[in-house]
Amino acid sequence: MFSYMSGTKRIIAALLVLIMGSVAGCGASSAESSVDIAELTGAYQTEGQSVSKVDYVAPVQIPNILVDQTGFEQESEKVAIFRGKDLPRTFQIRNLETGEVAFIGDVVKAVLDKESGKYYGIGRFNSFKEPGTYVIYAEHLGESFSFSIGEDIYKDVLDRACQKYYTNRCGIAISQIVSGDNGHSACHTTKARLQDNADTLIDVTGGWHMDEHADRDALIGARVVEELLLAYEMNPEAFSDEAGIPESGNKIPDIIDEIRYEVDWLLKMQDAKTGGVYGAAITKSQGNGDIFAAPVEVTSVSMDATIRFAATMARFSFIYQQYDQDYATTALRAADRAYESFLINQTVADNTAAFNAAAQLYRATGSDKYRKALDVFFAKEDFIEQFDTDENVFVGAVTYLSTNQEVDKEQCNKLIKALMKKSERIAANATENRFLVADEAENGNFDSLLEDIKCLSITNHIIHNHEYTTIIENHVHYLMGMNPWCINLLTDETERTFEDSADFGGIMNDPHSDALVVFMLSALEG
Incomplete structure (x- = not known):
């Protein structure tokens, strides 16, 4: 039984019950904190007596x-x-x-x-x-x-999700005013060596750290950028120019400034000779050394990174042209070079990421060569099935539906029907679920749940449906505590959060998952 005391008062009351030896009302669940009984009873020990030191594991009470x-x-x-x-x-x-x-x-x-x-x-x-x-x-x-x-409850959480990328910037000093204990001095500011040729040094400063090792990954970075760009494109009103990052106040939404920081780095990762994109910039730390001062090595050109880069740069160019036409053109040329580099090594039909890249480049340029690449996929018997199951085809198809270029109306009708069918299935699953979500994510991986909500948010953007808005909100509620574990999986400032559990990490601490959180919250704020 829970009283309406503050969290601190609840803990004190629980300890008093333990001291008195009472077991009434004990509804133990998971064990997470330890209490030294000897310390609690030491005040009552008389001279010559000994008190056995006992470690008692106090059960954490999980509300129902x-x-x-x-x-x-x-x-x-x-x-x-x-x-x-x-x-x-x-x-x-x-x-x-x-x-x-x-x-x-x-x-x-x-x-x-x-x-x-x-x-x-x-x-x-x-x-x-x-x-x-x-x-x-x-x-x-x-x-x-x-x-x-x-x-503005959602707005505050959205701002935190966006600020995670500033906190993870590489190459510059990070302010403790914005990032707290995660602030640090400038890191990885020298040139990096190529793994394929140790004598070659290249400048890959900048970008976002993607993990606790301070590595930077071109494939993941490009994917995150595309998610954030799509969130902005769908809901521009949700993003301000007042997040407190160095670029704030420049009359460009801070999320676009943050994306630009990663795009600057991605452009450095493109091989000037071939147009291919290096896979990652790996921090080579030695044991317990400072990872921020460790040297960096750049991995080989990756075709997966190259074709994802092409899609992302094309989308970025399309959106960024309203802020800087010259830089947008640079990004578009880089996208085209990457696409051509991919085609030298693979065929369009080999990789669904090529469909997404062709869709982005077709919208940005209207070029017939990209339209023909799209037709290759449209002709496949399992194309609608791929739309339903493959993220590259889904995102590329959504872009195709939004282009001002000439389109195949029959294909558009098929895509709209497929989008509606997919969204209705997600909505039905959420309505029937005991936690009002499409996927309970019991395995601790929440990307499937977040991808479902991205789909629902896109559909809701096209044809506003109050039911869909409510379902999106219920998924936010699920992630912030209305789940089987009573854990806030997004932020760390409520009574029980991911920091109180060894089974979950904060969703915002994963760059790609955080981008999907940004998408979800922006759909409610836009």
Whole structure:
């Protein structure tokens, strides 16, 4: 049973119960924290007595009322999940500070999960809009973690997701004002050696670190850039010029400035002779040495990186021309060179990434050579199946639907139908799911869930559907605490977050997953 005390008061109360030897109300779940009983009882030890030192592992109490721990927008739909052997008919929303009951609602749609033997029900409180911090209480179940109701709740999380890329910039000093303990001095500022030819040094300074080893990866970087560009293209109003990065205030949205920083690096990764793109810039740290001061090696040209680079640079050029026509042209030429380099080594039909690249280049140029490459894929019997299952074909097809160039109307009709069918399937899965999401991601990989929401967001952008908006919001709620583990998987400032679990890392700490989070949140803010 949970009382409506603050998190600190709850811990103190739990320790007092342990000292008194009580076992009443003990509903243990996962064990994550250890208490030294000897230290707690030392004040009562008399001279000559010895107290055995005991390590007691205090169980972490996991609520059976699941909420988005960050909170809810005042005007949005609001929901909580209830689970237990016996569900109550009603629930209360209580003010966290005063304990006063502010709202009473019904628990509905109780469904038995046969595997766990527990019922899962839903509680909605859409009409409750009073700003503040609250908990939900229900008989038999106790209390939820706390949450807020207010304005710009999604916006704050979106800003944090975007700032992750600034924090991961390589080659410059990172401000502790923006990035806290992740701030550092300029790193990897000298030329790097080619793995294929150790005598050759090239400038690959800049870009984003992609992992804890401070490596930079062209394939992943290009993919992340494309996700962020698509998010901006769909929802430009969601992004400001006030994030606090060095470029803020230059009348260009900060997300575009951040993308430009990575694009600068990607251009350096293109081989000047062949147009191919080197795979990665690897930090060669030695043991416990400083990774920020370690030398860097550049891996061989990769055709996967090359064709992804072509797609990303073409999309970037299309969007960036409104800010800097000359730089956009440079990016477009680099995209074309990469595409041609790919064709020297592989055929278009060999790699679905070529379809995406052709779609981006066709929209940017209208060139017949790219249209013919698209026709190769349109002619495939399994093309619609690929649209449904292959990310490259899906993104390329969405671009084809949005182009001002001449298109095949029959193919467009097929693609629209396929997009609607896919989105309806995602929506149906979410509606039937006990957590109101399309995929519970029990394996800890949330990219499938986030890709589903990208699809739903794109469809919602084309034909606005209130139901789709609600489903997108429910996925945000799931990731910020309305999940089986009661863990906020996005931010680290609520009562129980990914930092409190050894099983999950923060989704924003993965560059590609973070880009999908940006896409999801921008769809709600745009």
